[in-house]
Amino acid sequence: MAYTVGQVAKVAGVTVRTLHHYDEIGLLSPSGRTSAGYRRYDDADLQRLQLVLYYRELGFPLEEITAIIDDPAADPAAHLRRQHDLLTVRLKRLQEMVTAIEFAMEASKMNIQLTPEERFEVFGDFDPEEHQAEAEQRWGDTDAYRESNRRVARYSKEDWLRNKAENEEWGRRMVAVMASGASADSPEAMELAEEHRQLISRWFYECSYEMQTGLADMYLADERFTAYFENIAEGLAAYLHEAIHANAISRA
Amino acid sequence: MAYTVGQVAKVAGVTVRTLHHYDEIGLLSPSGRTSAGYRRYDDADLQRLQLVLYYRELGFPLEEITAIIDDPAADPAAHLRRQHDLLTVRLKRLQEMVTAIEFAMEASKMNIQLTPEERFEVFGDFDPEEHQAEAEQRWGDTDAYRESNRRVARYSKEDWLRNKAENEEWGRRMVAVMASGASADSPEAMELAEEHRQLISRWFYECSYEMQTGLADMYLADERFTAYFENIAEGLAAYLHEAIHANAISRA
DNA sequence: GTTGACTCTCACGTAGCGGCAGGCGGGAGC
DNA sequence: GCTCCCGCCTGCCGCTACGTGAGAGTCAAC
Structure with a gap:
């Protein structure tokens, strides 16, 4: 089974340009060419492309993907397990974000203003322990700060x-x-x-x-x-x- | 409360360069400057930055974020609701990917090879109905294809x-x-x-x-x-x- | 008043493609 | 055999969202 760029692009949901790019950087070079220079992808190329797209979806830079896929010590099962792990980490992160949003929604509903740190906590993964003291000193007394904010905050719609x-x-x-x-x-x-x-x-x-x-x-x-x-x-x-x-x- | 770029960068978990960039493109300009030209961010700027980062995390291009945030018809609660919706959509997508990976893991475990379409199904959102006929014709008899693959597939570790x-x-x-x-x-x-x-x-x-x-x-x-x-x-x-x-x- | 951390403004570099130009290849219809 | 159109090729420039210095001014502490 051999496929042209267009066919591969269609089934994989990427553009032809993307496949050209992957060929250029050596991430996915078709296993052969026709006499006229047309790229010819086979099933193994498709498998590789699937791996590439999966890791891409997970946010890996293409160079790193090359390294991961070309790692001779990794078998297919290892790839799948790795992807599963990465996905569950992402899932956890997203769920945290949802929780944070729900928290923020409740807070806004009740006119409770969040502290600057709280608002950004979901993005950073800094250590809350040692951060606390630093924050108190940097942003001043948080209770008073919250109190003043609580009075100030207001919706008008x-x-x-x-x-x-x-x-x-x-x-x-x-x-x-x-x-x-x-x-x-x-x-x-x-x-x-x-x-x-x-x-x-x-x-x-x-x-x-x-x-x-x-x-x-x-x-x-x-x-x-x-x-x-x-x-x-x-x-x-x-x-x-x-x-x-x-x-x-x-x-x- | 006024903060310098460095302080904002630290608490928000972004680089100073990023804040400079957001200032350049008008996405987040500090509310003031010191006499020496230093950027001064206040609490409102921080709130805006938080919105920016949230939409950025959700994959929006910066230009679109500008439009969303500057939309006068959107109140804070609407932003939160919107983010919540976007997050749950993402969550669903991720869960589908996890399911797909688990499917693939089970398949590989049992030496069942997937068809090219199946391998990419998780990425595309094409209609499986009309796609089926097209695929059969394009890739040949899928049952025979699967059968041959089933015999061929093998692990060696x-x-x-x-x-x-x-x-x-x-x-x-x-x-x-x-x-x-x-x-x-x-x-x-x-x-x-x-x-x-x-x-x-x-x-x-x-x-x-x-x-x-x-x-x-x-x-x-x-x-x-x-x-x-x-x-x-x-x-x-x-x-x-x-x-x-x-x-x-x-x-x- | 000097040091060191922080800030400023250019300005070029990078990743991951998108998109177009200009030209060739291939098969379907006449 | 000729034409037509679609798909393929190789440059190459452009874009986003910054990274990464360079060179110079600033601030606070000692």
Whole structure:
């Protein structure tokens, strides 16, 4: 089986120019040429191209790909395992980014401003330990900084105002249920937990039960979120946390 | 709060040159300069930079990022929602790639060669329907092609031989258990299902119960895998499928 | 007031192609 | 045999998103 550049390009989803380039730099030279100088790729070339594209998709520079593929000590299974490992690392990274975004969305929803470090944490992989002290000194007292920001931050869009109104309405009813003495796993509390989820889904993003319980945990783990709810009513953070979990379990 | 280029670069995890570049192209110009001409970034600049980096990470060209960020019709919440959507799309794509890799690993394990199209399917998003006919005609009879490849494909590494031996030993015991009349959810069958998982984990990649049940489903859904097991013993594909599921459930 | 870390502005270099020009090859139809 | 068009060839220039100095000014500490 021999293929022309055009055929290879079509099936592999790359341009002819790309194949020319790979030939130029010696990353993928066709196994032969016709008498007229046409490139002729065979099945082995296609296999190699597939490897190239996989590593390219994973962000490797072409030169490095050449080295990886030409490594005589690597068998096909090793390539696959390596790709699998790289993919799972990427997957983890992406999931972290999603979590960070969800965190940021929650924060923005509640008018909590993030510190400069927090905003960039998802990008860097610096050590949070030793970074902390350095940051405190460089950016000043973070608590005061956050406090000032919390007051300053404000949205002005009108849909944001509607959202805010709905949010406050929900908050009032939540406080009322809690004040009535109903337990956090009572139907009333769970119904409001469900509404909480739907509010987020409607205004911000599709919020699954799994994501919502994640948020609930965050409300307790991060003091700023806790403070947000405690400012509304004492014990609300824990109460909401429990109601969300109870609701999620009952819907599972 | 005002920051120098170096400070911003450090906290954001980019180089000073990058910030210079963003200033040059007008993507992120510091809000001010000192009398000596030093760039001074404030908190708003940092927020903008964070947006820039997020969209950059998502693969947008800088020019497009400028357009997105400068869009007056977009509020912060919209940015976050957009990023969340883009991330989940990416996540899905990555998960597909992981699945494809796992498919390829299983295929290579069993000496099943993939067709050229299959190898590239993960990259392109062409329509498999109309593509099928075109492919048949272009690449010839695919079944014969696969058959010939199946015979040709071979590993030569010695660890591969050991793996093969272990695999065959496991297969013999699996067949024996099935022939003994024990049901697929019997302790013996489930134990062998567990060994199947551990074999993969030892030789190929960390195989969770979830992944293993995915493989089991594939053994039934893809005729080539089914054929592989049916060639060993009639009914083995279905038996193994059931045993793997039973084992996964009992370990959950 | 000197040192060393930091900053500035050119300005050229690099990777991974895209895209076009100018010319040849090949098979289908006339 | 001739033409036509499509696909292939080899340069070669352009683009993005910076990297990497060079050469010179600046800032804060000792």
